[in-house]
Amino acid sequence: MTEPLRVALAGIGTVGAGVVRLLEENGALIARRSGRPIEIVAVSARDRSKDRGVDLSRYTWVDDTAALATLDGVDVVVELIGGADGPALTLARNSISAGRAFVTANKAMIAHHGIELASAAEARSVALKYEAAVAGGIPVIKGLREGTAANELSRVYGILNGTCNYILTTMEGEGGGDFADVLAEAQALGYAEADPSFDIDGVDAAHKLSILASLAFGTVIDFESVAITGIRHVIAADIAEAKALGYRIRLVGVSETRGDGLFQRVHPHLVPLSHPLAHVSGSLNAVVAEGNFVGRLLFEGRGAGDGPTASAVVADLIDIARGEYSSAFAMPVAALIQRPAADAGERSGKCYLRFTVQDRPGVLAEIAAAMRDSNVSIESLIQRGAMPDGSVIVAIVTHAGPERCISDALERLRGSTSLIGQPMLMHILGD
């Protein structure tokens, strides 16, 4: 087949402009690889006059983005508008029901509506693809959907948000400060959004994790049951204590099957230096998959930015041009199962606990008693002399034990007048 694959592009921000540039620069090579050219035929965005650094004059401009769904002469609609609902979702539904293949980088929409869209795509026998929605340029959707498809996977986890990883690795560098200072710096440099909440509070990583879990475990996407904690409460002392103990702090999304249940958590973790995720620095992303035959696989690369994201979007287009696609979530939607959220309390692991406390007698005894009474066994405890404000830091690493014991201990300490602010709990990534 040498007919071109005809693409309509909805949304021309940074990533959209990247897709245009990629198809211009690498077009001839892509035509060799696909066996046919991939051509943008129409583009649409809110503001036609905006300078996007790419020449759009050769493409048909469509004012009404929604009209791309049914525009004549289009094989694939590429959605780069963003947002879980609204125009992006309408465009997805209408494009698919009009029999067009659909490619998106929209993790929020896939996390919330991916299964519905996959059903519709199946019914119309069209492709639904979203490689760019998770981990940017890293082909991890393909890795799980195809690369590890022969395996029963027990665990999939990774560093899924570049902004958080940039902030955490900056905090651990020379002269790294507290979270708020580093965030402000990152914002000034353009590495964090003006409203960074989706990133730093872990929602973005949770969207991605819920998608990976579905692919890995053959489950219906269940974003709602992801337990989410961001990195807002990580302080410089945590970074220092973790380092002293042989760990680095990373925001890690973890999903695993536990009995009949599905466990999904996004949480700052202490990662041992012996684990490859400890060496993932700056804005890089990385995903680990553990399968019963393949063992442990690691995929690492750039998780955001126009170039890597455009690379993933166009990889999807190449799959479509080659005719290499079928079920969006690795199996027909009817074969996906619903698993209940697993009870974290039964999960066993090591934890890091940090208390900021009053500098007065008896405080340590109070904490130690709470641990003892909840059957939490302490592996190491560091108490550091008074901070500038007179408070004291107590950092504990526990032996492996059921997580409910930790919750229980924290419950015992709730409201204690010895504590200043909330204790910080971080899980320690196990092997």
Added chain:
Amino acid sequence: MTEPLRVALAGIGTVGAGVVRLLEENGALIARRSGRPIEIVAVSARDRSKDRGVDLSRYTWVDDTAALATLDGVDVVVELIGGADGPALTLARNSISAGRAFVTANKAMIAHHGIELASAAEARSVALKYEAAVAGGIPVIKGLREGTAANELSRVYGILNGTCNYILTTMEGEGGGDFADVLAEAQALGYAEADPSFDIDGVDAAHKLSILASLAFGTVIDFESVAITGIRHVIAADIAEAKALGYRIRLVGVSETRGDGLFQRVHPHLVPLSHPLAHVSGSLNAVVAEGNFVGRLLFEGRGAGDGPTASAVVADLIDIARGEYSSAFAMPVAALIQRPAADAGERSGKCYLRFTVQDRPGVLAEIAAAMRDSNVSIESLIQRGAMPDGSVIVAIVTHAGPERCISDALERLRGSTSLIGQPMLMHILGD
């Protein structure tokens, strides 16, 4: 489609038994993922009576392996016999010409005959797949064929032989010895073959590299032009000097485009600790691809063994069951180009040179003069006191410069009575 995909298995050694076991254990899950069951219908190997730890009684046994190519009721032939030519190649040719899909883990055969087989597969519109031929369980063939397909790649490189990596990382561990001692240990433990030459002399890695280069650069496989040096001449002093200088030694296969040419080299390299390949330990493999939009991607995992290799073989079968396949080398064979071997002399980089020399005056001056006269600029030089046998080690790291200057300097020193044995040259992996 719910008809089973019917598989004939040729060769039931470790990997073959792994494939049987995998399809038994994960069969139900694979049927969900593929939309249809994948079933072994016939098996063939040399010795029917051998105990392979799996029950083969439920499959049709075929004494004459060659007959699998035309056996009725077979959709795919899986070849796990090995060897570049002979029965494996005959089976490949006959299976494809009989219109059967063909899956293999045979890197030697693909490196030597892959393009011929791909042409035949194209002519018959059948699948030819070989994920297991490179880097075992790591889906790197898929990663390059599909994951990075939107990119012009500038360089693909990696650690492609687990035996060499095991030996090198053991040498750098506590009490690690010289190459020969560690090899003997590895053989005793079953981590190295009784005849380890293919592994330790770099031929196995070169087979794999030549396949990756074809996928990455759209070139005809050119195994003959890979410059190969193995790890036989790495001594404990090299490991120690590399460590002192901030490097680890890894056998790295590197391929890159240079002007019109294709550069392919397998060579022990000094890898800076800041590079992820420095942290790939034991028998793990890792591959790095650098693209003009995606940036740097890393794939890491287990590169050998029955489980990981079976995982890759069955991933290929799942692609076939799903109908997701086309050109074996990422583009139609007619689109592949032939590039001449690039002249390494024009390549610029830093090098490590180690000389074992006589302990007498003037030797260092002789070496330094050769460097100066060949325009090799020295970044650091370490001379260590006499070894037990009275010889002296001189280790040099050069500044970046053309490789031909290094060759020239070594040529000047050839035959010098100051030198004991051959100098050791290792390239330093650049960013």
